[in-house]
Amino acid sequence: MATLDLSDVSVILGGETVVQSVSAHLEAGKLYVVVGPNGAGKTTLLKAMASLLRLDGGKVTLNGEDVVAMPPMRRAAHMAYLPQERSIAWDLPSVDVAALGCPHLTPELARQKAFSELQALGLQEVSDRGVFGLSGGQRARVLLARVLVSSADIYLLDEPLIALDPAWQRHVLIRLRERADEGKTVVLSLHDLHLAAQFADEILLMHRGQLVRKAGPEIVFSAKYLSEVFNLKGELNDVAGQRILRLESMPLL
Ligand SMILES: Nc1ncnc2c1ncn2[C@@H]1O[C@H](COP(=O)(O)OP(=O)(O)OP(=O)(O)O)[C@@H](O)[C@H]1O
Structure with a gap:
């Protein structure tokens, strides 16, 4: 069981502050989904959580311990990370890649x-x-398996549904939901707001490097945030106990 705390985390890349003073408390047993438009800072935030880049301000702690100061092996034992790039360097059998x-x-x-x-x-x-002989979606699932075999307490997954067909997208989210229910802390970024609304306990809404809101889907997917952050019109409804998001486009800004 692990809690992850970000306090005032900032990251500067190429001279620009791409994550700005983000603070958040992430608890065991919950599934968090990071959403935001392209370039909002989702990948950078996940990398900061995993301590895969240098922080220019603030601190990330795992059960109260500074993640940056942790020896890499111990950090890796606590956190499993799926990068957005789905590249695999060697043509190993799938089972050996997952076993890594x-x-x-x-x-x-x-x-x-x-x-x-x-x-x-x-x-x-x-x-x-x-x-190398698998389809893109199969390869993506092998890399997901590599993360899911880990006995880490925290799973950080950057766009885990890339290349997956709709049935596998849902299946993977159900599996990640199960991991959260077993007590893992699960954090993933998604572009699909419909799925985010259905599966997340809490949404972290990123916009221009800032964490605009961290709250349940019914709050984050309000008309105000949908239009201000995504330039979308929409509303979230409860249909037979399921959160269903209806979205419409607005004129391009
Ligand atoms: N290595 C880098 N050098 C300079 N700027 C970078 C670098 N990596 C990312 N950025 C910039 O940081 C900002 C945030 O990028 P990031 O990849 O975190 O966004 P994102 O929300 O994950 O985007 P997307 O939805 O497009 O994947 C963007 O403006 C991007 O251009």
Whole structure:
């Protein structure tokens, strides 16, 4: 179980402040979705959480301990990270790529765990096939399996649904939801606001490097934020206990 705290986190890239004074408390057992327009700072914020870039201000703590000061191996044991770029350098069998997510296990146990995660992600038939011979969506699921086999307390996933068909998008979100229900802290960025509304406990709304709001979907997906941040008209309704977001475009600014 882990809590992650960001206090006044700022990141400057190319001379621009791309994440500005972000503070947030993220709890175990919750699924958080980071949303915001292109360039809002979502990837940079996730990298800052994972301590994959230098902070220009502020602090990230995990259970009260400064993440930057943690030895990398310990940090990696606590946090699993899925980068937005879905590149795999070597043409290893899928099962071996997925097994890289649990380096603390013996090779045999790691392969067993990797196989069962691949199975859960519908890849049992291609588990021995080299990843270069897979489709984009299959490769994306292998990389998700690599994260999901990890016994980390915190999962940070940058656009985990890229390249997945609609059924797999939902299946992956259900799996991540289960991990949150097991007590993990799950943070992911998404562009699909409909899915974000349905699956998130809380939304982190990023805009121009700032965390505009961190709250439940019913608050963040209000007409005000949808129009001010996304230039969209819309409303969130409860339909038979499901949060359904209706969106309409507005004239381009
Ligand atoms: N290495 C870099 N050097 C300079 N500027 C960068 C660098 N990486 C990102 N940026 C800038 O930082 C800002 C935030 O980028 P970031 O990738 O975090 O946004 P994002 O919300 O994830 O966007 P998208 O939805 O398009 O993936 C953007 O304006 C981007 O151009």
